[in-house]
Amino acid sequence: VAALIIPLLPAIGINLLVNFMDRYEREPWFLRLGAFLWGAIIAIPPALLIERNVDAMLQNLLGPNTNEVLRTVLQGLNAGITEETVKGLGLLLLFLILRDEFDNVTDGIVYGALIGAGFAMVENFVYFADNSQKFLVFLIVGRVILGWLGHSTFTVCFGAALGYIRHIKVRWQQIVIPLLGYLIAVGLHSFFDFVDFQASAAVRDAPTNANVALFSLIAIIGNYIPPFLVQLSLLYILIKGLAHEAAVIREFLAVEVSNGIVTVDEYALLQNSFRRTKAERQVLRKSGLRQWLRVKALYQTEIGLAFRKWHVSMGDKPKLGYLQPEDAYRQRIRRLRNEIRAADLSVQQKYA
Numbered sequence: 585v586a587a588l589i590i591p592l593l594p595a596i597g598i599n600l601l602v603n604f605m606d607r608y609e610r611e612p613w614f615l616r617l618g619a620f621l622w623g624a625i626i627a628i629p630p631a632l633l634i635e636r637n638v639d640a641m642l643q644n645l646l647g648p649n650t651n652e653v654l655r656t657v658l659q660g661l662n663a664g665i666t667e668e669t670v671k672g673l674g675l676l677l678l679f680l681i682l683r684d685e686f687d688n689v690t691d692g693i694v695y696g697a698l699i700g701a702g703f704a705m706v707e708n709f710v711y712f713a714d715n716s717q718k719f720l721v722f723l724i725v726g727r728v729i730l731g732w733l734g735h736s737t738f739t740v741c742f743g744a745a746l747g748y749i750r751h752i753k754v755r756w757q758q759i760v761i762p763l764l765g766y767l768i769a770v771g772l773h774s775f776f777d778f779v780d781f782q783a784s785a786a787v788r789d790a791p792t793n794a795n796v797a798l799f800s801l802i803a804i805i806g807n808y809i810p811p812f813l814v815q816l817s818l819l820y821i822l823i824k825g826l827a828h829e830a831a832v833i834r835e836f837l838a839v840e841v842s843n844g845i846v847t848v849d850e851y852a853l854l855q856n857s858f859r860r861t862k863a864e865r866q867v868l869r870k871s872g873l874r875q876w877l878r879v880k881a882l883y884q885t886e887i888g889l890a891f892r893k894w895h896v897s898m899g900d901k902p903k904l905g906y907l908q909p910e911d912a913y914r915q916r917i918r919r920l921r922n923e924i925r926a927a928d929l930s931v932q933q934k935y936a
Contacts, residue, residue, distance in 0.1 A: 591704075591706075595704070598733070599698070602697050602698060605826075607826060608830065610884060615682065620702040623698065624703065626674065634670075635663060635666050642655075661774045663773065664774030667703070668742065668773055675696055675742055686746070687895075688747050690822060691743075692745070692748070696736065698736075700738060700740065741772065741814065743765075746765065780807060836889075840886075845889075845914050854883060854886060864876060881920055889910060
């Protein structure tokens with residue numbers, strides 16, 4: 585029961601956190617689900633296969649008399665490089681194939697957190713199934729309370745770097761920054777696993793030594809400090825990213841107000857995610873689910889128009905054909921507004 589239920593808690597928590605973070609140009613639910621499933625299903629088999637083969641190769645090369653510290657360093661690098669590469673491939677595919685849905689740093693954080701959450705959930709299933717009878721409290725503290733954001737933090741380093749290069753046009757920076765993000769993810773993950781492996785090996789070699797056990801416990805708890813510091817840095821980056829999203833809406837929808845595509849009230853509302861969410865909830869309470877879905881779709885389409893225009897300003901090439909995505913967004917905005925007005929009129933006539 586513990587192995588089946590407890591690992592779900594961090595995954596649910598991260599999904600709720602991502603839903604709160606993704607405040608402006610929200611990612612489609614199927615892409616969020618796809619990112620989560622990449623970490624939970626697609627990334628696990630190749631990561632497990634590669635790690636086991638590399639670990640077996642290292643055991644054969646090093647031999648039984650190899651220094652324990654060197655052994656754990658290589659084990660940590662094996663886990664860090666393999667897992668962050670396989671998880672990062674999911675981010676890279678999203679970035680290359682669905683560039684219109686990978687807008688900025690916020691999107692990189694969202695997708696990276698979900699991939700990490702899926703991977704950690706399956707990994708936790710294994711840990712809790714194998715060790716919950718002996719080390720249940722330790723697993724809850726280490727992998728749920730302290731480490732619930734661990735895998736997500738590592739992967740987000742690469743995701744945020746990929747999202748950042750949507751803001752820049754310098755070619756060498758578009759190559760160096762994602763590489764730097766990937767190296768940070770690998771280094772952070774490898775160091776974390778090295779400390780964990782080293783502390784576990786020390787306890788295994790001297791199970792009755794109280795000093796060794798205490799030192800290992802302190803090392804394992806202290807091991808969460810670097811990810812925590814990175815999380816604080818990522819929080820700052822996220823706040824800046826959300827401010828940038830509001831600025832994109834403010835700049836690129838201004839002319840749409842003049843052209844009558846976006847109303848003045850909507851223009852003000854879209855720049856404040858908390859006010860917009862409150863307004864959407866009011867619609868849900870007063871007018872029901874269908875009208876709420878229409879209003880949410882209207883707001884998201886208007887925000888999508890702003891980001892499409894921003895992409896064009898950043899150098900994205902026009903689409904083939906006469907009708908451009910910007911025109912399609914404007915047509916959908918008009919259609920949704922007409923549907924909303926018709927539904928409101930129908931309700932007024934019903935209660936007249």
